[in-house]
Amino acid sequence: MKSHERSKALFERAKLSLAGGVSSEFRKFNSPHPFVYSRGLGSRIVDVDENEYLDFTLSQGPLILGHSHPYVLEQVEKASREGQLYAALHLGEIELAEKMQRLIPCAELIRFNLSGSEADHAALRVARAVTGRRKFLRFEGHYHGWFDNVAWNVGSPSLEAMGAREAPIQVPWSQGLPAGSRDEFIVLPWNDLDLVERAFVAHGRDIAAIITEPIMCNAGCIEPRPGYLKGLRDIADRYGCALIFDEVITGFRIHLGGAQTYYGVTPDLAIFAKAMANGYPISAIVGKRKWMQPIADGVVVHAGTMNAGNPTVAAALATIEVLERDHVNERLHRLGQRLIAGLRAAAHETGQNAIVMGPGPMVHIGFANESDVHEFRDTLKYDKPKGSRFVSEMQERGIRIIGRGLCYISAAHTEAEIDHAVAVAREVFKILT
Numbered sequence: 001m002k003s004h005e006r007s008k009a010l011f012e013r014a015k016l017s018l019a020g021g022v023s024s025e026f027r028k029f030n031s032p033h034p035f036v037y038s039r040g041l042g043s044r045i046v047d048v049d050e051n052e053y054l055d056f057t058l059s060q061g062p063l064i065l066g067h068s069h070p071y072v073l074e075q076v077e078k079a080s081r082e083g084q085l086y087a088a089l090h091l092g093e094i095e096l097a098e099k100m101q102r103l104i105p106c107a108e109l110i111r112f113n114l115s116g117s118e119a120d121h122a123a124l125r126v127a128r129a130v131t132g133r134r135k136f137l138r139f140e141g142h143y144h145g146w147f148d149n150v151a152w153n154v155g156s157p158s159l160e161a162m163g164a165r166e167a168p169i170q171v172p173w174s175q176g177l178p179a180g181s182r183d184e185f186i187v188l189p190w191n192d193l194d195l196v197e198r199a200f201v202a203h204g205r206d207i208a209a210i211i212t213e214p215i216m217c218n219a220g221c222i223e224p225r226p227g228y229l230k231g232l233r234d235i236a237d238r239y240g241c242a243l244i245f246d247e248v249i250t251g252f253r254i255h256l257g258g259a260q261t262y263y264g265v266t267p268d269l270a271i272f273a274k275a276m277a278n279g280y281p282i283s284a285i286v287g288k289r290k291w292m293q294p295i296a297d298g299v300v301v302h303a304g305t306m307n308a309g310n311p312t313v314a315a316a317l318a319t320i321e322v323l324e325r326d327h328v329n330e331r332l333h334r335l336g337q338r339l340i341a342g343l344r345a346a347a348h349e350t351g352q353n354a355i356v357m358g359p360g361p362m363v364h365i366g367f368a369n370e371s372d373v374h375e376f377r378d379t380l381k382y383d384k385p386k387g388s389r390f391v392s393e394m395q396e397r398g399i400r401i402i403g404r405g406l407c408y409i410s411a412a413h414t415e416a417e418i419d420h421a422v423a424v425a426r427e428v429f430k431i432l433t
């Protein structure tokens with residue numbers, strides 16, 4: 001058994017000063033308690049009890065090149081020495097915006113922020129301004145940050161609590177949301193075009209935007225059905241609303257040009273964050289000129305003192321440079337497919353009801369007897385306690401996976417490490433009940 005004594009003691013100490021002992025709600029979910037980490041290098045992370053883990057959490061996705069990538073660090077240090085923040089225009093951010101214009105189909109104009117939540121917020125605001133309409137359409141189980149109008153239907157305790165598929169109940173994720181935020185959105189199950197068509201027939205003149213994760217990564221890891229994203233594009237065109245892709249996870253990970261390039265469907269607006277700077281805080285709202293013009297003109301306000309600081313921009317430029325130069329995305333797909341095939345074979349050999357899904361650069365493992373998983377409601381079939389036991393047993397054997405069963409792959413992972421993770425999973429499958 002690994003020792004977690006120092007982590008346990010520090011977590012108890014943290015609870016006396018940090019609310020709940022953490023700095024983000026998502027960091028509480030680790031069994032038997034959150035661990036305290038002391039360093040990360042490449043594909044490895046080490047906790048304060050000197051336990052080393054092969055890291056498939058990658059800090060919830062950003063570390064696409066692995067922990068502390070030397071070239072990114074070098075560029076960040078150089079940029080920091082030139083001044084951390086001018087809160088004014090500098091060459092680096094122009095170069096970064098130009099690079100994004102070249103890589104991302106819908107990126108005609110760009111603005112930078114620090115977090116995905118802020119950029120999502122800006123996208124919804126500008127969509128309302130351009131259309132003069134009040135509501136946006138969102139999907140169950142998708143995550144678009146923690147602000148008032150999107151802190152809804154992120155999860156659900158049960159199928160019953162969600163209501164009928166045709167008319168889902170609005171499920172708040174938090175107390176303290178303003179009553180009016182309920183009127184800002186319509187929620188539907190994902191991956192069902194008929195439901196979207198019907199919603200537009202009923203409310204089309206009120207809908208400013210459709211916002212979607214192009215791959216549903218925040219509940220399971222579910223790809224869109226063939227034609228689904230194109231179908232959303234057609235509906236948005238017919239009704240004159242914005243199609244917004246929240247590419248906070250998919251951006252730079254599934255493809256350098258995001259899911260919009262991978263699936264060949266160009267949205268009007270898109271949000272990029274996590275992987276774009278290998279762990280430094282930067283996000284971007286990008287979009288077609290028509291949808292970004294109100295921000296350019298200042299009639300839709302977008303701001304932020306800390307936006308596009310020197311080190312964060314340098315981190316993004318360095319990260320994208322390495323992604324392009326080393327063809328990292330191809331490697332992530334190759335390694336991810338190896339992980340998927342290995343986990344599936346190991347589950348089959350050991351008689352486990354594991355469902356392994358995802359395009360490769362991100363992979364989800366859950367346990368259920370029915371393998372038809374297309375939307376959030378289907379993920380409620382997963383045996384969550386068994387999934388948690390799997391994650392804990394993997395952790396005990398030195399493999400770190402996100403608590404809900406999601407694995408991210410980085411350029412620092414090797415084929416031998418993927419094979420090792422599969423071998424460990426096979427051992428866990430043998431004892432998992």
Ligand code: PMP
Binds near residue numbers: 060116213246248274
């Ligand atoms: N959108 C998606 C799809 C996300 O996964 C996340 C974060 N997990 C966000 C938005 C919010 O980003 P941030 O945590 O940087 O505010």
